[in-house]
Amino acid sequence: MKNGLVLFVGAFAVIGLSSAGVLLSAHNQFGALTQYKDPIEETLHPAPLRGTADRGRMVYQDLGCVSCHTQQVRREGFGGDIARQWGVRQSVARDYIREKTVFLGHSRIGPDLRNAAARPYADAEYFYKLLYAPASVAPGTNMPSYAFLFEVRPIPPGQPSPHALQLTGKYAAPAGHEVVPTPRAVALVAYLRSLNDTYEYPEAAPYVPAVKQGGGH
Numbered sequence: 635m636k637n638g639l640v641l642f643v644g645a646f647a648v649i650g651l652s653s654a655g656v657l658l659s660a661h662n663q664f665g666a667l668t669q670y671k672d673p674i675e676e677t678l679h680p681a682p683l684r685g686t687a688d689r690g691r692m693v694y695q696d697l698g699c700v701s702c703h704t705q706q707v708r709r710e711g712f713g714g715d716i717a718r719q720w721g722v723r724q725s726v727a728r729d730y731i732r733e734k735t736v737f738l739g740h741s742r743i744g745p746d747l748r749n750a751a752a753r754p755y756a757d758a759e760y761f762y763k764l765l766y767a768p769a770s771v772a773p774g775t776n777m778p779s780y781a782f783l784f785e786v787r788p789i790p791p792g793q794p795s796p797h798a799l800q801l802t803g804k805y806a807a808p809a810g811h812e813v814v815p816t817p818r819a820v821a822l823v824a825y826l827r828s829l830n831d832t833y834e835y836p837e838a839a840p841y842v843p844a845v846k847q848g849g850g851h
């Protein structure tokens with residue numbers, strides 16, 4: 635085999651160049667995406683995650699919420715995500731540029747959370763209760779309890795915490811005690827409350843197929 639070296643270098647170059655092409659074109663498409671500046675309001679979208687919410691993103695990662703929840707809204711015609719009110723539009727790559735790790739997920743044991751903050755009932759108290767005692771807000775749910783993110787402590791005399799959860803019935807704290815979120819719970823809820831992709835980027839507009847002109851042959 636006289637040209638063995640040439641063959642080897644050639645094959646190496648072909649594989650190397652095509653892999654580089656795949657990587658560079660992906661980088662060109664997604665890696666180079668930046669915030670979008672609204673032409674009228676001059677605001678930037680998506681807004682960066684604030685400190686607490688960004689720490690909450692790591693709590694979400696640590697606790698493996700991604701094993702049951704996705705964060706990607708499919709466009710109409712590709713599943714019922716929009717009909718189920720999981721979002722008002724499809725998710726686009728630009729939605730994720732502020733997140734170092736993207737939690738797209740692939741299993742939907744629970745609802746998609748990409749727009750968790752947009753649910754009409756979802757105030758901070760709802761998220762705290764859901765994490766502490768899921769059945770207190772969603773009876774019969776499969777969502778596991780994350781009670782370890784809360785502290786059940788005796789109420790200091792005359793000084794109940796303003797952050798204590800308002801739980802009733804069998805979920806209420808024992809007499810003289812209160813349930814208070816730990817800093818990890820506060821961060822996680824700040825993250826959940828940041829999930830709201832409603833800005834209409836040009837690329838998020840639904841695809842409308844061109845109408846065929848009638849007649850012609």
Ligand code: HEC
Nearest residue numbers: 697698699701702743744745750753772775776777778780
């Ligand atoms: C074993 C699967 C599972 C895991 C793990 C899980 N969840 Fe859930 N989650 C669910 C299910 C099921 C529901 C639906 C509750 C219901 O019945 O309404 C839910 C509901 C929710 C909702 C309310 C969504 C809505 O539309 O109102 C939020 C927010 C949520 N989960 C956050 C989390 C977070 C944060 C974590 C990680 C700390 C987590 N979940 C881990 C299964 C899971």
